[in-house]
Amino acid sequence: MNPTELQAYLTANSQIESLFMEKALPYLNDENLKRAPARRYNSAIIQRQADKLYSEFIEQIHGKISQQLRGEQNPAVWKQLIEQNNLVEELEDSMADLSFGAEE
Template sequence: MNNQELQAYLAENSQVEPLFMEKALAYLNEQNMDKLPARRLNDTMIQREADKLFDQVLDDVNQKIAQQAHGNTSPETWRAIIEQTNLIEQMEDSMSELEFGAQD
């Protein structure tokens, strides 16, 4: 399963992406407002940055699933791993607790 297939599966079966995007966009917009007006990014550029961040999350998840799949790339095997490990529930919990930026 590649990142696009994983993203489609998550979109169909979870709220992971909307939860992540809500927090990522809020953080990126806040950072953007701290920039000088001439250096601020437009909404499309902010969305691209958020998409890149989510792609990194998908890469990490994909690598972890691939390790557990031991070279088996069939979507059925990946779905079974996702279900057996409660990955969707764990990811949704993580996205709910996610905080961007420096912790004081």
Template sequence: MAKALPYLNAENLKRAPARRYNATVVQRQADKLYVQFVEQVHGKIAQQLRGEQSQQAWLRRIEQNNLLEELEDSMAELNFDSEE
């Protein structure tokens, strides 16, 4: 979110003044990006578990693959400007 909001605000400023979104719409867009991100991460982990959906299976997969650290590193490297 710390990187998404500035990016979305910058993109909004590129729009014609009459077509710019208000802050609430920009926040909703950022929230939507966040939800999509979480759903993608959840889906990828669930896919690796192959049907084993217990809490212990999730924790084991997260710990064995250092997923939290990898995710944190990926988010630190994320750059919205290069996605155009």
């Protein structure tokens, strides 16, 4: 399974993407407001930045699963590992603890 297939699987079977975006978009908008008014990004650029962060997140998950499966690319094997280890639920739960930026 490649990262695109993994992302499609997670989008179809979980709320991970929406939960991630609920955290990423407000953070990126706040950061944008700190920019000089003439240099602020429009909403399309902010959305692209959020999409890029999500893609990087998926790449990290893909890398960790790939290490466990030692290069196996069969989607059925990936789905079996994801289901057996409750990865979707774990990732959804971890979204509650997700924060962007420096903690104060």
